[in-house]
Amino acid sequence: MKTPTATRIHASDASVTVLSNTPFITDWSRRYFGPWWNAFEVPAHSLCSGPLVIADVDELEYADLATRLAACSHEEVTYAKAKLLLTRDSTGTIISAVSPDEGLAYRSESLAERLTISGCAPEPVALAAARIAREMVRATLLWDGWTLLHASAVVRDGKALLTFGSKGSGKTTTALLLARNGFDLLANDRVFIKPVGDELRVLPWPSAAAIGLGLLDALGLYDVVRDRLQAGEQLHPTQHQDVTDALLAGRREPLWEPGGKKERKVQVFPDQFSTWFGMELATSGTAATLLFPRIDPAAAPALVDGDRTLAEDDFMTGSTEDRYPDHFHLARGINGGGNDLACASVAERLAALPHHQVVLGHDIQANADFLAKLAGVQ
Template sequence: MSTPTATRLRAGDASVTVLSTTSAFVTSWALRYFGPWWNAAPVRVEDICAGPLVTANVDAQAYDDLARRVTTVPHDEATYARARLLLARDDTGTITAVSPAEHLAYRSEPCAGRLVVHGEAPEPVALAAARLAREMIRAALLRDGWTLLHASAVAHDGQVLLSFGSKGAGKTTAALLLAAHGHRLLANDRVFVKSVGADVRVLPWPAAAAVGLGLLDALGLYDVVRERLRAGERLHPTQHPEVTAALLAGRREPLWEPDGRRERKVQVFPDQFPDWFGMELATGGRVAALLFPRIDPAAAPALTDGDRTLGEPDFMSGSTEDRYPDAFGLARGLDPAGGDVARAAVAERLAVLPHRQVVLGHDSAANAAFLTKVADEL
């Protein structure tokens, strides 16, 4: 048995510790995945005395024992992280679950803030532990009045610029171009926000960032990624194997799912933004302005007219969060994207901040110069 190791995460007033008694890979993964975004840091095991805890071990026998316990009693079935999950609840509120396809078994004590995951291999256990730790932080922040916006974000001197829009509108393009030119990247697709006095405070949502092959090429980052992969480094394991194959083969055109509705994208670890691309990460700030980009390949970057303002689709909703339903009782009935009161308070504060609608073309250098000018003025 290896030496027990632990990583503690903090976001706002919420914290959780990831502990493993069998694999340092698990806690190293949490340290890498959450990094500065959630103040991830090693902690001595003897200093863990209270607070939410995820214990994650590579232990085939413990997995078999929990899996057998679930399947031999009455249980429900759900889909969690796109995998079949069998769940059993006892009269104390403890939830035991097994994901047969992933060879993962769980035991959750929601009221005690304790969750255990066992599996047969280090990487699936590490992925599950990070996912659960993130869900525990989310639940704590939701209880504290935070809500989730569907937006990218960059920060400069503590002031945050949020970019809104549906898929393909240019949120990621705007964020990465600004992050490459002096701003700090705070989020690729979603952020936690909370109304505090006259301000709207922002916290990042750590996740692998999805970047299309075409956008990666337009940003001048394609060759960096390809050379890293050829040298033996890896992108996030949720990336589709066809994307990796395309990168290694030098293909730069977009890849699509078989139904043609969804692009298969490069999945970038948070720590790869500073390490591979030289883009620094931000850990929070206050919202200073809102940006509503639109991509027009034939256009030169410019301000545009229109009445686009913050709306209900710009908040994450329960339907968008159904990949991770509250199977383990962590949110205890809370809306996984935030309550109506929190949303209303945020919307009211954001409505009075400067708004800009912009069109971006396919000239990345021109886009970057234009966006930097707009951001500086805001």
């Protein structure tokens, strides 16, 4: 019998433990969450009460559950872009599910805050375990009064600059430019926030970051990524193979899905911001400034007039989590972005902070100089 290993993950007062018969899986969680949440190895025999993800490579257990589930009444849903066959017990508190395409089986015991994953191969199990662990931490934070914003964030001297906007507005560009000019990177796409005394505290939401090939090249990071790939290192496995092929072939222009509506991007592990790009990562901060950029290729970077402030779309909700709907009842009934009272309190506090609306062009160095000066780095 394999000796189990365990990784414990902490964010504020929330925690979850990932336990596995395969060290690759707990190592993956430690790597994925370690840069932003406090993830560390713990002795498997010392586990105490609290949310638990048991994630094992066990083909027999997977096959047994898949066979039993197929023989009973079940529904077909989608989770993480994969088909999921799902059934509930008579009380609705124990949920079993199988993802045939991924070779994964799940058993969720929501009252016990425990979810068990059995799979046929280490990498899919590791991806699923990290995803579930993050959802458990999210649920605890939201119940504790945190709210989830759709924003990028950087931190300097403990003060966080939050950048808002829809896809293509420049959130990622702004965050990465500032992270290369004196700021620490806190979040690429979303951030937890909570009033604590007179401050608005912010925490990161660990995730793989999507960076387009053109932006990667403009930031001067393209050759770093290509050299690492040629040396045998890997980016996040959610990256499309076409992107990997384009990098290895030296193609730098944006890569689009068929139909041209969505760009296929490089998927960067959280720890690769440090190990590949030399960026410092922040684990928390205090909200200080709000930035609302838009991209105009022909424009010089500048402050612009406007009345843009926080909108409903700047707050994450359960409906925005289309890739990971709460099929396993991990949220325990709370909205995926936080309760209405917490959101209203955050919105009121943020409205009192400085707001800057800016236009950014395609001159990356000019953008960097402008943002650094605006943020007080220069």
